[in-house]
Amino acid sequence: MLKSLLSLFLKPNCSLCDRSADDILCKDCQRQIKSCQFKNPRQFWQGEHPLFAWGEYGGQLKRAIATLKYDKHPELGTYLGQWIGETWIKLPPSFSPKKISVVPIPIHAEKLKQRGFNQADLIAEGFSHMTGYPLIKNGLERIKKTEAMFGLNPTEREKNIKNAFKIGQGLQKPSSLPVLLLDDIYTSGQTVKEAAKTLRSHGVQVLGVVALSTPKLVN
Template sequence: MLKRFSNCINSNRLKSTIKVGKFISQQFTDIFLDYVYPLRCPICDKIIEKDYIDFSEFNRQKPFLEQFKSVGGKQRLVHDICKTKILNVDEPCCMKCGHPVVDEATEYCQDCIKREHKFRQSKALFVYKGHIKLSMYRFKYSNRREYAKFFAKKAVERYGKWLEIVDPEVIVPVPMYHKKEIKRGYNQAEVFAEELSKLTGIPVDSKTVKRIRDTIALKGLNPTERKNMLNNAFFLDNFEKTYKRILIVDDIYTTGSTLDAITKELNKAHVEDVYGLLICTGKGY
């Protein structure tokens, strides 16, 4: 009996040691990766220094693993001064698309008053103007995929409660036309979706919704032109899952035409509620 008890204690100690070893290993791996691929501030694009662990401050009387968990892997994702240079989407905002409105008495923006959207509701993090416009350009075209960490963190801070309420079963990034994605090397919406999934635990499905038409850039088109351009642009590939609530994520909301076009296809597959979460919202009307 004593031998079995002793073996149990030794086994637990071994497991604890392995856990500590994994945490320490991850910390030094992060240090190496930050040196080779340093994170950049999504607003100014300058390198962000990481706050590494000072082991000399550890209290020997407290559990080592608990202390390590509380401080390990800390990383600022944006410079404090840079956070003041972007315009967050705050209340009051449109109850449908999430675009800022003039006052609390205004429930819907002018676009949502004029047009009926197919999606249930959408939210956005930032107003698409000033420094965030340059940030989005680098995120899309200059391989600044690490920006997605900041965007996802802001999304959870700002809309974590909303996500709990709408309770999406899966995150679907707006797809790119396959040739464009190959040329660019990545889909920024999918990168954002993956980071959001890490923080929320909501799985990502980037395979089901396909973009089957190579549409021209929608910038500069009015809502009607955008709708016509996106007609039959999306296709559901072997959609057999019984999703009822889906969250669509993308970089910029302008008129909602992309969200509507995807929602139209999902509704055909009996998806009841489609929500949107966008990094930025612009004035599309």
């Protein structure tokens, strides 16, 4: 009796629509976000920086990412990260080496202080939890304050992100494990390119990037 009463009070509301829910998200929001999911998350897994993208950046997925970051709902990050992990297990890219480590794209220390968390860390936690891949949270450090990539042209983007990273404490010692980068939104690929460059210059093998979302037309 007490237990059921307690569970009634402790029942969380949906992080997106605030209606009562059995999980982080109510069934309705889950369904709406899943409607943004790519049928083939491996469609961009090619070239020098292969991309595994869970869903299209738009609709409720876009809203969920904004809620996670700006309305401070960190629980959404780990939750959606688990969804990516489930998809990865079901539809892994063809190479699929057994041992991989996961390195989230870091945000600048000032932004971290402001926001309280790095959304990529949280998504990576959920992803690592599902896949069992070890997570190296501080594999990279962001040493340059960059502008949001949206609204910048390709040249500005390149300049904006140039030399933005340095190797973090987690990868000071040479690692034999190949790395998967992880980010919330993949836009032009410049961020990933720059992060991969930093890792490779320290002898770290970079397999590609896992992103929660990407606009349909990636350039």
